[in-house]
Amino acid sequence: MLFNEFHSRIRVEGKITAMKPIHIGTGEDSTNPAQVDAAVLKDSEGRAIIPGSSLKGVLRSRIEGILSSGIDGWRSCNILSKDSCTQQAAQIKEAFKEKEKVLKNQKTKVDERDADRKFRRLLQEEYIECCKEIYENSCDVCRMFGNGKLAGRVSICDMYTKDKINTERRDGVGINRDSGTAQRGAKYSFEIVPAGTEFDFLMIAENLDEKQKMLLEIILQMLKEEDISVGGIISRGLGQIKLSAITRTEINRDNIADHYGLGKKEASNV
Ligand SMILES: [Zn+2]
Structure with a gap:
């Protein structure tokens, strides 16, 4: 089933809630002492963002982990x-x-x-x-999520809060990787999106075969069961999210004509 033919398009919408504070950094360290060292990613209107690619990356590695444990009939490279x-x-x-x-x-x-x-x-x-x-x-994971040479079957849009949000500031202590102890002078501060913050969620899955439909269900189950964390500083318990208020619509070859008001589908000759 390749992308040059249309078979089906599943659209999953919902609400992502931060069950724990989230830190998704801008990747830029501030040199201004009045600012936090690691700021939260926001748009020009002050709405916090969880990049769809970040969540997709987390989901991919979770599915990779499950499939590479050696389940019959599934392959992960x-x-x-x-x-x-x-x-x-x-x-x-x-x-x-x-x-x-x-x-x-x-x-x-x-x-x-x-x-x-x-x-x-x-x-x-x-x-x-x-x-x-x-x-x-390609293995089942690459078929579903894509790789550098293959387009994936699922995409997740960037998730925004509805309005401008008030972030909070937390202090952290740098840990020396070798000794495992606090590193002197390595104090830093980071910005977080508070727990309870809500984001709009939209995932599109195209032309899924039966196995990929099973993977989609696993993904949604993990998101519903608060089993996924996004962003940085996860080791401190940040980033846990939950998907709720899910609505799912599917356009396929049987209902596409109706969906776009193109009249009735012609009877099949088969
Ligand atoms: Zn692969």
Whole structure:
């Protein structure tokens, strides 16, 4: 099931609540002593943001952890290994580029009026084969979440608070990694979004097969059961979130015509 054909689109909306304070930093340390060292990510209107990519990354590694424990019929690659899906996909893409060169050579040798059109058609066929091969070679985690060479099936929009929020300031102490003790002079302060803060949640899942639908249910279950934490300083118990008020809509081949007001679907010939 590839993206060039439409099968289904599941839209999950809901509310993410911070069960514990959240710190999602801007990644910039302030040099102004009046400011906190690590500020919370906000938009120009002062609304706090949980980037969809952050949550997706957390969910991906949780699913990776579950599937790599060796469950029959499921596969998860090690992204750092030489035979990861990304590495294999890179080789498949290289092979495609070689085929493209061959086709180009053939085209220049042929003196036909429609040589260019034929070249484009053959190249497109090769490209679709290349995409299929990459998808079929990929593990269940990469198929669902994507990798550097493959688009994933789920996307999560950036989550914003409804209004400008009042953040709080916390103080922390730097810990020496070797001795495990507090490091002298390593005091720092960081900003947090208070517990109870709510964010709008929107996840889109496209063309899921049966296995991917199971993964979607696991993801939603983990989010509902407060089993997921986002942001930094998680080791201090920050970042726990909960998904609630879930609404789910699905557009598929059976209801798409109705959904967009295109009239009734033609009866199938099968
Ligand atoms: Zn993989």
